[in-house]
Amino acid sequence: WSLAWTLPVQVSKTVMYNSRSSRNVAVIGAGAAGLVAARELRREGHKVVVYERGQKVGGTWIYDPNVESDPLGLEPFRVIVHSSLYDSLRTNLPREVMGFRDYPFVAKEGRDRDPRRFPGHWEVLLFLEDFARDFEIMELVRFETEVLHVGMEEGKWIVRSRKRAGADRDDLLIDSDEVYDGVVVCNGHYTEPFIAEIPGIDSWPGKQMHSHNYRVPDPFRDQVVVLIGSSSSGADISRDIARVAKEVHISGRSIANETIGKQPGYENIWLHSMIKSAHGDGTVVFQDGSSVLPDVVLHCTGYKYHFPFLDTHDIVTVDDNRVGPLYKHVFPPLLAPWLSFIGLPRVLPFPMFEFQSKWVAGVLSGRIVLPSPQEMMEDVENFYSKLEAAGWPKRYTHKMADYRFEYNDWLATECGCSVSEEWRKQMFDATRRNKQARPETYRDVWKDQNLFSQANEDFLQYK
């Protein structure tokens, strides 16, 4: 079913180009969202500091062969490994769709570059590094500086951070508190695992892990694996593992009854319904009545929004993976525009980050005016009521299946920008259809040559 995007509350919009205010703004995170947020905030005239706990820009796209000590990612005091990338990962969107509006992700020549339309993960990191260099964002970033606490005092935000001074873990740690007018949260949403609940799993003797800690298939050699979930990562990882494993059994909510059984084209992959229970004798039983004796259960079940540093006195909460209340997934009505979130909706990431960032920057300067807190709250409540009426669970609040482009176009219009290009919308849909028809080869076999040509013609204006 499709969920109509809630229309914005109608308010008069006074655009005050001549009275822009410059604010002191902290951005948390130097992934794709933080980088473009920093660019837009500075373009708008704000003073920006980007806090990044890692040593480089790029966030998710920095492949880390290390995994966490707890393979399920539940231990609260574990050392966090930020990225969930696996070694074989190629993008699931064509580069033309993925790139920023005015900084397209075009193929570049160079020894380490990957010119494919669906490149390997390292090419995305190189693209983000190019972006940071070309827009001189590096000078705004404080590396190895983790934000520990963000709280409000007398109408300002106090950001407490910890900088590691030196190369080793045991080196000097320097804590400091700094005061900002605004905080823009860009900490990424693919690090804190969401685990499937399985009746009886506590007495099941096998090994469990989450895809956050999956890197390469070798540890699964000759093993029987139950993989839960059929998202992009689940689909990629199941094929990766099937190259070496004895059996791979995929269990998922979206697996249609008529496809249950051996997956065509594979000797060792089976599709199942949801898991019914796990047992002390090692068996895992599916709702369709079949059962297996796996060595490993691999949860490819997604991630939780997590803001361990944020203290808003419960004005913003995460409830069943709904971050709220947030006006258009960005501003908490009672704290707007001084607190904002970039990147919560899980769709077409980079262009959306860019539109959201332009919006936040313009609102902070006073160039774009928000509705009143009451009006924003009303809009949020209407949106939640629509989700509820449609039977959409809370945890899918930021999943914008059928109105992703309406959302981006709404943001673009708020910011006075042109809406998403027609070729981008069509290419996104063409990719989705192609992926369904050719899940194994959609990255290399495609038929949207005309859209590809249109996109590249369009990109010439940004050279």
Ligand code: FAD
């Ligand atoms: P991140 O890239 O996660 O960056 C967040 C940054 O915040 C990190 O650098 C982190 O170190 C920093 N940080 C966090 N907490 C703190 C703190 N307390 N203090 C200081 N710094 C902090 N998108 C696509 O467009 N195409 C794809 O093909 C695609 N494939 C994906 C595959 C996988 C497996 C995953 C997990 C995601 C994929 N995505 C894809 C989505 C991807 O997450 C986004 O493209 C995007 O990179 C997210 O950017 P971000 O800035 O929101 O978060």
